[in-house]
Amino acid sequence: MVRKPRLAVFKFASCDGCQLSLLSAEDELLAIADAVEIAYFLEARTQQLDGPYDVGLVEGSVTTAHDAQRIRDIRQQCRYLVTIGACATSGGIQALKNWADVDQFISQVYAHPEYIQTLASSTPIGEHVVVDFELRGCPINTRQLVELVAALVQGRQPRVPTYSVCVECKRRQTVCVAVARGIACLGPVTQAGCGAICPAYSRDCFGCYGPKEQANLVSLTGHYLRHGRSPDELLRLTRSFNGYAAEFREVSESLSESGS
Amino acid sequence: MNSHKLPVGSYIRFEKPQLQAVIDRLRQLGYRTVGPRRVDEAIVYDDLRSIDELPVGYLDYQDGGVYRLRHSADGGWFDYVVGPHSLKNFLFPPRDRVLEAHREPGGWRMETPAVDEPPIAAIGVRSCDLHALAIQDRVFLEQEYVDPAYRARRANLFVLAINCRRAAATCFCHSMNTGPQVTRGYDLAATEVDDHFVVEVGSDAGGHVVTAADWVPSALADVERARQQSQALKRRMQGRQAAAATRPRHASSAAELGPAAELGPPAESGRAAELGDVPGIGAVGESDVAQHQPLGRFLDTRELPELLLSNLSHPRWEQVAERCLSCANCTLVCPTCFCSSVEEVGDLTGEHVVRQRSWASCFTAEHSYMNSGTVRKTTASRYRQWLTHKLATWHEQFGTSGCVGCGRCITWCPVGIDLTQEVAAIRGDES
Numbered sequence: 001m002v003r004k005p006r007l008a009v010f011k012f013a014s015c016d017g018c019q020l021s022l023l024s025a026e027d028e029l030l031a032i033a034d035a036v037e038i039a040y041f042l043e044a045r046t047q048q049l050d051g052p053y054d055v056g057l058v059e060g061s062v063t064t065a066h067d068a069q070r071i072r073d074i075r076q077q078c079r080y081l082v083t084i085g086a087c088a089t090s091g092g093i094q095a096l097k098n099w100a101d102v103d104q105f106i107s108q109v110y111a112h113p114e115y116i117q118t119l120a121s122s123t124p125i126g127e128h129v130v131v132d133f134e135l136r137g138c139p140i141n142t143r144q145l146v147e148l149v150a151a152l153v154q155g156r157q158p159r160v161p162t163y164s165v166c167v168e169c170k171r172r173q174t175v176c177v178a179v180a181r182g183i184a185c186l187g188p189v190t191q192a193g194c195g196a197i198c199p200a201y202s203r204d205c206f207g208c209y210g211p212k213e214q215a216n217l218v219s220l221t222g223h224y225l226r227h228g229r230s231p232d233e234l235l236r237l238t239r240s241f242n243g244y245a246a247e248f249r250e251v252s253e254s255l256s257e258s259g260s
Numbered sequence: 261m262n263s264h265k266l267p268v269g270s271y272i273r274f275e276k277p278q279l280q281a282v283i284d285r286l287r288q289l290g291y292r293t294v295g296p297r298r299v300d301e302a303i304v305y306d307d308l309r310s311i312d313e314l315p316v317g318y319l320d321y322q323d324g325g326v327y328r329l330r331h332s333a334d335g336g337w338f339d340y341v342v343g344p345h346s347l348k349n350f351l352f353p354p355r356d357r358v359l360e361a362h363r364e365p366g367g368w369r370m371e372t373p374a375v376d377e378p379p380i381a382a383i384g385v386r387s388c389d390l391h392a393l394a395i396q397d398r399v400f401l402e403q404e405y406v407d408p409a410y411r412a413r414r415a416n417l418f419v420l421a422i423n424c425r426r427a428a429a430t431c432f433c434h435s436m437n438t439g440p441q442v443t444r445g446y447d448l449a450a451t452e453v454d455d456h457f458v459v460e461v462g463s464d465a466g467g468h469v470v471t472a473a474d475w476v477p478s479a480l481a482d483v484e485r486a487r488q489q490s491q492a493l494k495r496r497m498q499g500r501q502a503a504a505a506t507r508p509r510h511a512s513s514a515a516e517l518g519p520a521a522e523l524g525p526p527a528e529s530g531r532a533a534e535l536g537d538v539p540g541i542g543a544v545g546e547s548d549v550a551q552h553q554p555l556g557r558f559l560d561t562r563e564l565p566e567l568l569l570s571n572l573s574h575p576r577w578e579q580v581a582e583r584c585l586s587c588a589n590c591t592l593v594c595p596t597c598f599c600s601s602v603e604e605v606g607d608l609t610g611e612h613v614v615r616q617r618s619w620a621s622c623f624t625a626e627h628s629y630m631n632s633g634t635v636r637k638t639t640a641s642r643y644r645q646w647l648t649h650k651l652a653t654w655h656e657q658f659g660t661s662g663c664v665g666c667g668r669c670i671t672w673c674p675v676g677i678d679l680t681q682e683v684a685a686i687r688g689d690e691s
Contacts, residue, residue, distance in 0.1 A: 028607075028608060031607070031608040031609065032608060034608075035608050035609075146608065149608070150606065150607070150608050150610075153608065154606070154610060159603055161624075161626065162624075162625060162626070163588060163621070163623075163624040163625070163626065164585070164586075164587040164588060166587040166588055166589050166592070166674075167587075167588050167592065167619075167620075167621065167624070170344075170354065170588070170589065170592035170593070170619065171354040171355060171592075171618055171619055172354070173304070173345065173349060173354065174300065175299065175300035175301060175302040175304065175343075175344055176327075176344065176589065176672055176674070177300075178325075178674050179325055179326060179327045179671065179672050179674060180300065180301040180302045180327045180328070181301055182326075182328075185674075187587070187674075188585040188587035188589070188674045188675075189585060189587075202300065212587075213586075213624070213625045214586055214625070214639060215585075216582075216583075216584065216585045216586070216639070218582075219582065219583045219584070219585060219675055220585055220674065220675060223325065223674070223675040223676070
């Protein structure tokens with residue numbers, strides 16, 4: 001019998017939603033537990049086995065000096081390091097602080113700011129260590145996670161598309177909300193994987209899977225601006241869960257300059 | 261009620277509500293009847309059981325990246341044109357299961373799922389889409405490899421076609437010789453004239469089904485009027501073509517759009533009044549159908565394959581790539597685009613595998629991915645591949661253009677890229 005791959009799941013600055021996606025894979029959970037050895041997954045079991053691990057899934061972004069060191073240690077323990085979710089992959093919604101004064105936040109939010117130790121920025125795991133694969137989404141999609149685990153177990157490349165959300169919209173035959181309703185939608189620049197949920201409910205894609213391959217935000221936001229959208233609205237749209245991803249950041253910073 | 265079968269080529273007329281009897285007959289015969297329905301602010305093909313479900317009176321306003329519906333008390337039963345769906349959605353569905361494999365002692369057991377669906381009867385199909393159907397037939401049925409699922413669905417298709425009385429600003433069937441008058445591939449072809457339909461029988465099946473209606477033979481004058489409606493529309497579209505040829509192209513579409521070109525909310529909400537200013541979206545009685553309509557685009561097809569293939573390094577490819585999102589919408593709404601990708605979806609045990617086919621697009625990186633990487637790395641190379649295939653090399657491959665002038669790729673491009681403008685630019689009509 002071949003040794004089962006050892007899986008570890010680590011949490012950084014995050015809401016735990018992506019780890020929960022693994023736990024809510026109820027139909028596949030027993031099969032996963034059968035296929036891999038869950039060596040370290042604090043949210044699922046108290047047993048903590050030491051590394052090295054074959055696969056490390058990392059949720060969350062780096063917001064403290066302690067975490068900046070911890071991710072380096074984890075990287076050394078993991079053969080494959082996979083980021084799961086928008087926080088780990090692009091810094092998450094907490095990366096909004098990268099454009100703000102963190103000391104001001106701390107003094108306003110906490111009764112005893114002196115106990116808070118945080119960095120001025122929220123940064124993706126990939127800014128600190130080499131990442132082997134990114135699983136996108138806020139939260140990640142359970143089906144994609146199972147596909148990732150299956151691919152790792154079977155020693156093949158995971159089938160995770162990098163094309164636009166539009167492809168999923170058209171496959172599920174959703175009428176385009178941007179064209180038919182005039183809604184500013186990020187679907188054409190956002191990576192697929194969610195199954196195009198939001199447009200199916202007649203609302204915009206707000207980019208929670210981050211930029212797709214060769215995302216052309218300059219063209220899309222330029223089009224929306226020419227058709228009556230305000231720079232402020234587009235700034236808020238592009239600066240959300242994946243706002244710190246390079247392609248989104250570039251355009252939101254330019255919108256911010258033109259709006260101010 | 262008449263119960264005999266009418267011969268192919270006969271013309272009859274019946275009052276509009278009699279269409280229900282035709283639908284009922286089709287359903288009695290076991291067809292799944294689909295037709296135009298208003299869903300999510302667009303007219304799409306969907307299940308149609310009752311004439312009460314038809315979007316009667318709705319008109320579609322279309323332009324690059326814009327589609328809006330507006331209701332008009334004077335609108336006919338079929339005065340909208342084409343929406344994002346086409347017959348492709350039914351005959352070559354977005355997702356299909358082509359093979360299942362199960363591991364058993366001694367090897368794999370393979371199963372090809374049979375097409376186990378009721379036959380489709382499509383109501384309200386336009387001429388451009390029937391030409392697209394003929395092109396997909398050529399792709400899926402008339403080449404070396406025949407697609408069994410397409411063949412099974414296609415063999416039982418029933419088509420009740422409608423002759424357009426109106427064109428959207430994105431239509432250019434007249435340029436592609438694919439309309440507006442229905443000329444091929446129908447079981448019944450209907451024209452709205454006042455409060456009745458003039459119907460031509462196009463097949464034995466049509467001749468049988470149509471007798472469910474309370475019909476009378478069509479007078480020659482009715483047939484002539486129906487024909488003249490189509491011809492008048494075509495002349496007006498060609499008139500636009502002549503006008504387009506004598507004035508700068510860039511003045512044409514933007515000026516006509518007015519405020520509705522803005523990405524406002526759909527017709528029902530407060531901004532709807534603005535649409536009233538737009539030609540073709542105002543009140544449409546029969547005379548209005550002839551007078552107040554956008555007259556479509558124009559594509560100069562003269563020596564088009566030679567033009568495109570001798571301009572593979574034209575700077576326009578890079579310019580359009582700056583606007584192109586490579587999001588794939590144009591290819592997915594195109595009624596002739598046929599690309600798909602096949603993926604094996606296995607479970608964690610590796611014991612059960614399903615081979616799934618899904619719509620794919622030449623605008624994605626994975627489309628040209630080979631073991632050494634993606635061949636067409638840039639958006640410019642993908643746009644060029646799509647346009648030159650559609651309008652040029654399609655001729656070599658299938659003996660026909662890949663474009664039927666339906667205008668869907670223009671309307672449903674989120675940033676409104678217009679292939680007729682791109683071709684004109686390469687031709688040097690516009691820089």
